[in-house]
Amino acid sequence: MDPGNHVTLRQAIEKKRLRVSAAIIFIGIPLIIFLGMRFLPQSWYILMSLGVLALTMAPFFMVFERRRPRAREIVLIAMMCALTVSAHLFFHIVLPIQIGTALVIISGISLGPEAGFLIGALSRFVCNFYMGQGTWTPWQMFCWGLLGFLAGLAFNRDNIETLKSRSFKVVLGPVLVMVFAFIAAYVSFLIWPGEDTTVVGWRLYVFGAFGLLAGVLLQRKRLPVDGVTLSLFTFFTVFVIYGGIMNISKMILSVNLPGGDAVSFDTMRVLYITGAPYDFMHGITAAVCVFLFGGSIIKKLERIKIKYGIYR
Structure with missing residues (x-):
């Protein structure tokens, strides 16, 4: 087969897989969570979690659409899952450092968006078997998976030499997009404050989400894998994506609890204001972990992939 045709075919397969993955992640999994909350008793949260897990595996196994998966590829996934779980549980007990979140993002960068989501x-x-299972588990699964998916989508992992790259021009676009997003949030607060007394709250999450999405699309597969870029990406995605979704989940999950507030904009406003400090610390600690250990872990994973011919 002509090498040019082989590359074109591979790119077409990757685009198809990415479209299916995006449909499952942004439509299928939220639909499973909605239907589970709407029609299943709250005590059936494990069934809903298993449904999310089943959909999570579909994009990953599409990687092996034209061949059988090899044991070494499955072992690498299992190893990263075990490392993420053990590190997260250890630091959850010893220090409030979100190293599990950092490892999910690192996995997405090294192994691709589908494997990162899985x-x-x-x-x-698995973490919640030790930290506590509940109706929040599918939401947390979706959020952690989404962080890995976005990381695999944004970064250029094909050339390991980009670890040494600190090209400000490449990073400038996404950074400016996020800065403009937060400025837009502040300007909207000045023009239309409503009942808000501070810009800290839902505006940061909503405008930040649009800015983050624009930044990922602007530099898709082009972000250099260096410490500064990794840290900035980790902080913004954890604060905006993980924090934004989990704050909404708190409001939805508390509706049926005794004394729970109804779903309303006022309730959402309060949750985003009170949740911002935690989301900030979550993002900062995960970003510090990525800055300190991200580069070395990614290098080692790349060496494993080259040595054993994994995902190539």
Whole structure:
């Protein structure tokens, strides 16, 4: 086969897989969570978690659409899941450092968006057997998986030499997009404050989400894998994506609890204001972990992939 045709075919397969993955992640899994909350008793949260896990595996196994998966590839996924779970549980007890979140993002960068989503969702599912299962588990699985998926989508992992790259021009676009997003949030607060007394709250999450999405699309597969870029990406995605979704989940899950508030904009406003400090610390500690250990772990994973011919 002509090498040019082989590359074109591979790119077409990757695009198809990415479209299916995006449909499952952004439509299928939220639909499973919605239907489970709407029609299943709250005590059936494990069934809903297993449904999310089943959909999570579909994009990953599409990687092997034209060949059988090899044991070494499955072992690498299992190893990263085990490392994420053990590290997260250890630091959950010893120090309030979100190293599990950092490892999910690192996995997505090294192994691709589909594997990153699988590692994030599966690791969170296993973690909660020790930290506590509940109706929040599918939400946490979705959030961790989404962090791994976005990381694999944004970064260029094909050339390991980009670890040494600190090209400000490449990083400038996404950084400016996020800065403009937060400025837009502040300007909207000045023009239309409503009942808000501070810009800290839902505006940061909503405008930040649009800015983050624009930044990922702007530099898709082009972000250099260096400490500064990894840290900035980790902080913004954890604060905006993980924090934004989990704050909404708190409001939805508390509706049926005794004394729970109804779903309303006022309730959401309060949750986003009170949740911002925790989300900030979550993002900072995960970003510090990625800055300190991200580069070395990614290098080792790349060496494993080259040595054993994994995902190539």
